[in-house]
Structure formats: structure tokens, C-alpha cells
Amino acid sequence: MLLRHTPTEIKERSALTVNPAKTCQPIGAMYAALGIHGCLPHSHGSQGCYAYHRSALTRHYKEPVVAATSAFTEGASVFGGQANLVQAIDNIFTVYNPDVIAVHTTCLSETIGDDVPQIFAKAKADGKVPEGKYVLHASTPSYVGSHVTGFANMTKAMVDYFAESNGRRAKTVNLIPGYVEPSDMTEIRRIAELMGVPTIMFPDTAKVLNGPLTGKYRMFPEGGVTIEELKKSGSSVGTIAMGRTASMPAARALDAKCKVPCEILGLPLGLHGTDAFVDTLRRMAGVSVPAALNLERGQLVDSISDWHQYLYGKRVALVGDPDQVLALTRFLVALDMQPVHIITGTPAGKKYEKSLREAVAGVPADVNIKVPGDMLLFHQWIKNAPVDLIIGNTYAKYIAKDEDTPLIRYGFPIYDRLGHSYFATMGYRGALRLLEKLLDAILDRKDRDADDIDMELVM
Amino acid sequence: MAMGAKNNKPTKTVRPDPKDPATIKDRLLAKYPPKVARKRAKQIVVNKVKPGGDVPVISSNVRTVPGLIGQRGCCYAGCKGVVLGPTRDIINITHGPIGCGFYSWLTRRNQTDPDSGDGQNYMPYCFSTDMQDEEIIFGGEKKLKQAIQEAYDNFKPKAIAVFATCPVGLIGDDVHAVCREMKAKLGINVFGFSCEGYKGVSQSAGHHIANNGIFKHVVGLDDTVKEGNYRINLLGEYNIGGDAFEIERLFEKCGITLVSSYSGNSSIDQFANSHTADLNLIMCHRSINYVAEMMETKFGVPWIKVNFIGAAATAKSLRKIAQYFDEPELTAVVEKVIAEEMPAVEAACADVRSRTEGKRAMLFVGGSRAHHYQELFNELGMKTLSAGYEFGHRDDYEGRRVLPDIKVDADSRNIEELAIEPDPERFNPRISEEKKADLEAAGLKFAEYEGMMPEMEDGSLVIDDPSQHETDELIKQFKPDIFCAGIKEKYAVQKHGIPLKQLHSYDYGGPYAGFKGAVNFYKEIDRMVNSKVWQYMRAPWEEHPELSATYAWE
Numbered sequence A: 001m002l003l004r005h006t007p008t009e010i011k012e013r014s015a016l017t018v019n020p021a022k023t024c025q026p027i028g029a030m031y032a033a034l035g036i037h038g039c040l041p042h043s044h045g046s047q048g049c050y051a052y053h054r055s056a057l058t059r060h061y062k063e064p065v066v067a068a069t070s071a072f073t074e075g076a077s078v079f080g081g082q083a084n085l086v087q088a089i090d091n092i093f094t095v096y097n098p099d100v101i102a103v104h105t106t107c108l109s110e111t112i113g114d115d116v117p118q119i120f121a122k123a124k125a126d127g128k129v130p131e132g133k134y135v136l137h138a139s140t141p142s143y144v145g146s147h148v149t150g151f152a153n154m155t156k157a158m159v160d161y162f163a164e165s166n167g168r169r170a171k172t173v174n175l176i177p178g179y180v181e182p183s184d185m186t187e188i189r190r191i192a193e194l195m196g197v198p199t200i201m202f203p204d205t206a207k208v209l210n211g212p213l214t215g216k217y218r219m220f221p222e223g224g225v226t227i228e229e230l231k232k233s234g235s236s237v238g239t240i241a242m243g244r245t246a247s248m249p250a251a252r253a254l255d256a257k258c259k260v261p262c263e264i265l266g267l268p269l270g271l272h273g274t275d276a277f278v279d280t281l282r283r284m285a286g287v288s289v290p291a292a293l294n295l296e297r298g299q300l301v302d303s304i305s306d307w308h309q310y311l312y313g314k315r316v317a318l319v320g321d322p323d324q325v326l327a328l329t330r331f332l333v334a335l336d337m338q339p340v341h342i343i344t345g346t347p348a349g350k351k352y353e354k355s356l357r358e359a360v361a362g363v364p365a366d367v368n369i370k371v372p373g374d375m376l377l378f379h380q381w382i383k384n385a386p387v388d389l390i391i392g393n394t395y396a397k398y399i400a401k402d403e404d405t406p407l408i409r410y411g412f413p414i415y416d417r418l419g420h421s422y423f424a425t426m427g428y429r430g431a432l433r434l435l436e437k438l439l440d441a442i443l444d445r446k447d448r449d450a451d452d453i454d455m456e457l458v459m
Numbered sequence B: 001m002a003m004g005a006k007n008n009k010p011t012k013t014v015r016p017d018p019k020d021p022a023t024i025k026d027r028l029l030a031k032y033p034p035k036v037a038r039k040r041a042k043q044i045v046v047n048k049v050k051p052g053g054d055v056p057v058i059s060s061n062v063r064t065v066p067g068l069i070g071q072r073g074c075c076y077a078g079c080k081g082v083v084l085g086p087t088r089d090i091i092n093i094t095h096g097p098i099g100c101g102f103y104s105w106l107t108r109r110n111q112t113d114p115d116s117g118d119g120q121n122y123m124p125y126c127f128s129t130d131m132q133d134e135e136i137i138f139g140g141e142k143k144l145k146q147a148i149q150e151a152y153d154n155f156k157p158k159a160i161a162v163f164a165t166c167p168v169g170l171i172g173d174d175v176h177a178v179c180r181e182m183k184a185k186l187g188i189n190v191f192g193f194s195c196e197g198y199k200g201v202s203q204s205a206g207h208h209i210a211n212n213g214i215f216k217h218v219v220g221l222d223d224t225v226k227e228g229n230y231r232i233n234l235l236g237e238y239n240i241g242g243d244a245f246e247i248e249r250l251f252e253k254c255g256i257t258l259v260s261s262y263s264g265n266s267s268i269d270q271f272a273n274s275h276t277a278d279l280n281l282i283m284c285h286r287s288i289n290y291v292a293e294m295m296e297t298k299f300g301v302p303w304i305k306v307n308f309i310g311a312a313a314t315a316k317s318l319r320k321i322a323q324y325f326d327e328p329e330l331t332a333v334v335e336k337v338i339a340e341e342m343p344a345v346e347a348a349c350a351d352v353r354s355r356t357e358g359k360r361a362m363l364f365v366g367g368s369r370a371h372h373y374q375e376l377f378n379e380l381g382m383k384t385l386s387a388g389y390e391f392g393h394r395d396d397y398e399g400r401r402v403l404p405d406i407k408v409d410a411d412s413r414n415i416e417e418l419a420i421e422p423d424p425e426r427f428n429p430r431i432s433e434e435k436k437a438d439l440e441a442a443g444l445k446f447a448e449y450e451g452m453m454p455e456m457e458d459g460s461l462v463i464d465d466p467s468q469h470e471t472d473e474l475i476k477q478f479k480p481d482i483f484c485a486g487i488k489e490k491y492a493v494q495k496h497g498i499p500l501k502q503l504h505s506y507d508y509g510g511p512y513a514g515f516k517g518a519v520n521f522y523k524e525i526d527r528m529v530n531s532k533v534w535q536y537m538r539a540p541w542e543e544h545p546e547l548s549a550t551y552a553w554e
Helices: A025-033 A047-061 A074-079 A082-096 A107-112 A116-125 A147-162 A182-194 A227-235 A244-258 A270-285 A291-311 A322-334 A350-359 A375-384 A396-403 A427-449 B021-029 B034-041 B075-084 B098-103 B133-138 B141-155 B166-171 B175-186 B203-217 B243-254 B268-272 B285-299 B311-325 B328-356 B369-379 B394-398 B400-405 B433-441 B468-478 B487-495 B514-529 B533-537
Strands: A039-044 A100-105 A134-138 A173-176 A199-201 A238-242 A262-265 A315-320 A338-344 A368-370 A389-392 A407-409 B044-046 B091-095 B159-164 B189-193 B231-237 B257-263 B279-282 B303-305 B360-364 B383-388 B461-463 B482-485 B500-502
Touching: A025 A039, A025 A047, A025 A100, A025 A147, A039 A047, A039 A082, A047 B075, A047 B098, A047 B487, A074 A082, A074 B166, A082 A100, A082 A116, A082 B468, A100 A147, A107 B166, A116 A134, A134 A147, A147 A227, A147 A244, A173 A182, A173 A244, A173 A270, A182 A199, A182 A270, A182 A291, A182 A427, A199 A227, A227 A244, A238 A244, A238 A270, A244 A262, A244 A322, A262 A270, A270 A291, A270 A322, A270 A427, A291 A427, A315 A322, A315 A375, A322 A338, A322 A350, A338 A375, A350 A368, A375 A389, A375 A396, A389 A396, A389 A427, A396 A407, A407 A427, B021 B034, B021 B044, B021 B461, B021 B468, B075 B091, B075 B159, B075 B189, B075 B203, B075 B257, B075 B285, B091 B141, B133 B166, B141 B159, B141 B175, B159 B175, B175 B189, B189 B203, B203 B285, B231 B243, B231 B285, B243 B257, B243 B311, B243 B328, B243 B514, B257 B268, B279 B285, B279 B311, B285 B303, B285 B394, B311 B328, B311 B369, B311 B514, B328 B514, B360 B369, B360 B468, B369 B383, B369 B482, B369 B514, B383 B468, B394 B400, B461 B468, B468 B487, B482 B487, B482 B514, B487 B500, B500 B514
Parallel strands: A039 A100, A100 A134, A173 A199, A173 A238, A238 A262, A315 A338, A315 A389, A338 A368, A389 A407, B091 B159, B159 B189, B231 B257, B231 B279, B279 B303, B360 B383, B360 B482, B383 B461, B482 B500
Antiparallel strands: B044 B461
């Protein structure tokens, strides 16, 4: 047994988190910053922070993840990190020459109260920020929220620092894709392109964290939203924010700053999640949905109907980030599956929890929901009320193995499988891929467990 | 013999590199602002071994330049992640925001075999107080106390350790007072580590703090003398990919009794009576020499440096142990074991050596691995062009002979040095001074580590705490056949079309220690330096961009 000490008996805990279903803000800020073209993320903290974040993102993407650090020592922790950050900005522009440095804070620099805008002003006054180069920052204390909050804060900082209104409305629609994979960002853009809608997507990690092997290392790869695009986002006709937790702050900020109206949707995941996105984009841009997209939708519905018998009534335990968990819950319910144990580690709020409870209102089973919860509780629930399927990140494989229950890896981090960087789970195509994963897991188990007489050739 | 089992040097001369190391060094520094260049110039050294073994001074264990992008971690990582992480039966609670505990959760691949002990294993778990802004403002001691209580209520462990993260030190939580209180309340061992991430200049500070904490709170609690002959501790071996299992196999075969391991495949009970061993063996000098030094002062257990990375080094280390105990019976068994193990190693080496001979490697990793792994590359007939540590000190580069010359700077002074005295009852020098002198005369060196540089060729570049820029330049200048480092460097190096072998995690392979490990490593390096993958980078139309079609018809 891997998790051999997990007690079946559930005792209320108020202070100890065991096997967290979240991590800290800065890594989300780093991931978001990598979605700006020519950007070097910078961690204003001690060296351990950026080492851990780079390692975690690298293990997830199997790609270079470069970022810098202020390398706080005990002295800097006492006297403040201004000297370190000014020196870092100078060294970064001199040695690595990015277009922009995106600074995020840490629990260390937040606790001592470093004022990053003031340090930026000092760096600029000292001539450490070359002409045509940019700096931006997000405040991301690790003791508030989660990695998703950090992502949301850095995405909002892109608006705060760069978005400007030129007084005219362009035809572009801003797409804030949320804390999703580079493959998902590509898929969301492809749908908009199919519909003929010009878009500005931020952040955009496609081609940054799923780049090619060519024999040439580019520290700043091809992908990412440009500063020019971010500036223009203030003149777009509207903004679609995908995922309330990850994307709403940036969309709201854009509305407040540049009067760009926004629609806050769930992730375009599953049939209805994608329907909502396509329908909103259609109205916002004043276009009609092309036949190609209707075909994709129809193929998804067709597949759901073809395979419904194997999905119906299956009990699922689901753990992950809040926007993904909500969208997945809705999709599973739409498939007549039963999400019965649902946890997100992010403190996503009462309103979020209410949406989740509404999504499972029709499920004919007892449903456990904890926001925020951890993976010890998740495991205990499974021990007390077993499921047919677990959906979660790589850490869930320890539970899956102990409980001999099929696992679909979904979310962050996935340290042990290929796929998430390249194959989207957003959009109709992505939903089809999710459906395939669900069925593979369920039917592989069915085949494994079938005795010789019951073995089916055709399913 | 296909490989120089008793001779580390390559048997064939490697083609000389036309590059002048001093010129390369200048190139690495050219882009830096003057102040940075001056600092880095002292950390980049062209090796030159003088007769007598003196090597140039290398600046190390110094602050990383902000913004330069290196690969170092923090004090917490060294303490909780490296030294205490591999011990299976302590509940390690990270006191701080969630990230630190999350990132150090199962990511270091320390294997353990709980069923060889009492079955307890908390390593697949992550425990954290998940500090919120409320605790940052009002203090986190109350929550920590409650967390320890909940850990006890849910799991009933025999020991709980607490690790402080950056904000804990800043807001002034007294983790040690909380631990003392909870120890008294629960009746189990509860102890804390002030290993805030900002302490020191790298994870090295955390190693020291971990050593101090184990020594203070655990070592010496149990005086039971474990049965068996030739009782040793293995220090600085963390059982990445099962290395410790292979070494344990060899000990068992030789009849050597392992009392405690620091800390691969270890249990807290082993630490508690590790002072009853008769010899300490040090693998990773950087991370663990403190415990060995303290154990010698307090209990009289001497230490020697060993290395089980490389077949020849493994044989040499086993012979050193036999030399220390000086029993004909042990010497005979050790020789028999080496004779039994070597043929398979030699056969494997002979098989791959024609494909690895003359290839060139670079190693930038850790505080000992960049040194130890040169043994294996030597056995493969490969040349180490350049090497360096992330967090080594001068003694790891130049040897302990320079210890008296090392200036203690402000960053190191903040790390506590325990004042250790001989234990009034239990101090027991394991061998007499005369015997020690005899053994030293015969070549066995006590409390000595000669460092990496004396064993490297003249003209090789030794680089401490290399930056991303330097790594990139080195690769462009030398185009090595393999680069050894960690996960953060891996894919950037491989984008250049050069394979990177992770020497922290072993790329999820291993073991590489001992004789079986050497065979694994030979095969792995053969796979990597001869992989076809790197030929696929250019498409046919990039090789032949002409547009006219030719029709082939068979």
C-alpha cells in the first residue's frame, strides 16, 4: 500500500492539510507570464521559490521553463529586496535581453512589505530599464488563494499595465482562456478562427510550453501574446473570460479601465461549456456559426449517444482546480455519470460552491463537496464510498493504485504522461477526447474484469 | 581487461580539444556587467593540479547574483527535501504557505522499503499548515500546535518534525517552543528546524541545519548495540532510484552490518542508535559531513570518505572498509565479492565502450555528484570537459586541506555551529591513536576528502553555480556529447540537440551505485550518446530545399 496510513475514519481537521489539492500563487503567476511573448518571469523571493516553480512546470511540460529570481538572503529579508530586484532587472536586460520582465512576489517579499512599483520607479530612474522594454508585476502572496489565484493576478496585471483604449472599437474579441494547457489555448483560438472572429488571447502559452525540437534553443520562443496586442485589448469589442476563478479579475479590470464589456463564462469544456462559449462569441462578434463547427458538435453528440450505456450511472471522484472541476462536473452530469466526491484545493468561495452544488442537484446519489479540501479527505471519501473512476492529477495515482480504481489524469500537475500539452480538452474536439479517455478507462477495466464467458468483442 | 578497473584514467587518449579554456572563460564573462563579471571570474577556474595536489582557489558557497538565473534551491529544500525527506517514519510538517510542502512532495525519488522495518511510511504524504494571511498577521504558532495534534490524532506516528519556511522566521513563530510543548504533551519525539528559505546562499545551509537538528534531537537516544560484525553507518546516500539498496546488497554480501543510513531507506530508530556504529562512511561530503564530525567528537566514531559511484570506486571503497577493520576474514570476503561482481561489470563496459570511448561530458550538479560521476565516465572512456557544483564549498572542490583558509562570511555565520563535547559516559574512540597512525601510513585517510579538482585534468573548466547564460555558451562552444544536470536544465540543453542526463533524479532510472548500478549507467549513457533521435531534427526538405520533383518508379 502506498498511502498505508490513510484512516478510513474521517476526523475533522482545522489546521493540518494533508496531500494538498493546490499549490501556491507564484507558480500560477509564472505560468501566466510565460504566455507573454518575449517575457522572462521573475520571482521576487528566495531562490527556492523559482527553483521549485521551474521544476514543477518543467516536469509537467517537459519543456524549458526559464525564470529569474531576486535570490533573497537573510540580509535582504531584513533590509528589503529593493537592491536585489534593481540589480536583477539590470542583469536580466543586459544578459538575457527579454522584451519584458514579469515580476511576481512571494510570501517572503509580501511579508516584509516590498513595494514593487516603487522599486520599478527606482530601476527606471537609474536607467536599468532600456528604451522599449517593459516591466510589470503582480502581487502574489503564497498565503492567499492558490496557484489559480496567482494566474488570475498576473493575467489581471497584463491589463493593469498595458491595456489602453484608443477611443475606437476594433472588431477584435479578447479571449482570456484561463489556467488551461497550451493545447487548449490553440483549440480555443482555432474555434474563433473557424468562426472568422479576430481575437486577442492572453495569456497564450501555445508554442511556448509545447515547442519543437530543432537543434536551436530559443530562450524566448515564438508564442505568447505581444505587448502590442495587450495594449490593443483595451479597444476590443468585448471580452470573454473563461473560468470565473482564473479569468474574471482580468476581464473586470479591462471593463473598468477601458470600458470593454465582458462575459464571464465557465471553461469551454464539454458539450454545454463549449456551446456557451460559441454562442457568446457568435453574439459578441456578430457572426454565424460555420458548418464546420456544427459538424464537430454533431459528431460529439453522436458519440455520446453511441456510448451512453457505458457512462450511465458511473460513479466518479473528481479533484482539481476550481474552473476545471466545475466544467467537468457539468459535463459528467450531462453524460448521466455521477460525480459523487468533488474537491478543489483552491478557496474558490461560497458562490463557486453554490454553482457546484447546482451542477450536481440532479445526481441521484449522495454527493460530497469540499471547497477547499485536500486529497486525504478525497481518499477517505473514496474509501467510505467507492467509485468507478477517479479524475485528478498525477498525485491521484497513489489513491487509484491503492483502491484499484481507474484513473484519468487531468489538471495540474501531470508529471507522468504525455498528451496534455498537445491534445486539447476544450471545445467539441476536446470533449470528444475527454469522452474517449472516459470510455478507455471504463472499458479497459470492464475487459480486465470480465471472466472468459462475459468477454465481449464488440462494445 | 577492457576497463581499467583499478585505474580510473581512460585507457585510450581522448582527442584533444582545440579550445583554449582561458578563452572560453573570457567568452562566458564577456556579456556581464563589470561587477558581475568580476564576481563570476572567481567562480570559473581553469584547473591546474600542482605536484602535491594543490589546485587553484575557486570562489564557492557565495551568493547567487540576482537575475543571473542559476539552478540553486533554498535552505528549506536542503533540510526538508534532501536530508530529512528520505526518512520514512517521521511525519514532516511544513509550517508555511502550501507551496513549499507541495513542491517537495515525492519529487526527489528517495526510495524506501517500509516492510524491511515496522511498516511505517509517511513519504507518500505531504503535511502542511497551509498558512493563511490571518496567521501571517496574528502568528502561526496556534495553528502549528493544532496541526501537530491533528497529525497525532489521525496517524499516531512515533515522531513529528516541523520545518519552518520563509514567512515563519519573519513573523517570529517559535517552532522550537511549540515542538517542545507538543513533545511533552504527546509523549513522542517532536522537533523543529529553522530552515527558512532565505538562510544561507543555497540548499547547503539547509543540510547543515538538518544535521544539527538530527544530532541534537535524535542521535544517541538509543544505546542498543545492533548485532553483527563490522558495524558502519552510511552517510550522505539518499537512495535515489534504489542506490542504497544496491549498496546494502554489497554490504550484506560482505558481512558488513549497516547500523544506520543518512538518510536513504532510513528510519528514525536507526538515527537514534547510529552512534553505536564503529565507522562512518561518507558518500556526499557536502550534505552530511557535519553529523560525522559531531559523532566523532561526541562518541569517538571515526569517518572515512567513500564513493560507490563507479565500479572501480566501489571496489576501492569496500577495500577501504576492510582495511579499517583489518580482519583477514573480512578482507578475504571483500576480495571474493569484488571478484564475483567485476566480470559482469567488465563485460557490460567492454560492450558499450567502443561506442562511448572519446565522447565528451559536462557535469553540473549537486555537492558531490559532479565529482563522483566522473568515475563512471572515466570507465566509459569519456572525457569530462567541465564540471561544477550547484552548492558545493571550497573543500568539495579543492579538498579539506583548504578548510583552515575558508573565510566564514555573513551568510554562513548565521548558520548555527553546535558546540560538541565528548560524551562523559559514551565517548569511546573506536581505534587507538597508534592504530590510526598505522592505517594512515598504509594509505587510509581519516576525516579527509580530497575534493573534485585534484582528480580532474589540467585545463578542464571548473564552474561553480553556473548561470543559464554560461550553460548556454558552454554548449555552443564545446558541443559536448552529453550534459549532466537536473530537471531545470534538461529541456533547454536538449533543445540544442544534446542529451541531458539528470543526475538528481536519474531521469527516473537507476540504481547507478555499486556494481549493478555501474552496468545500468553504462547502458544508459550508451543509449543517450548514441541515440538516433538527434538526427531527426531536420526535415528532408530542410536538407534539400530544391523544388523540382524527381519521380521514382520501381
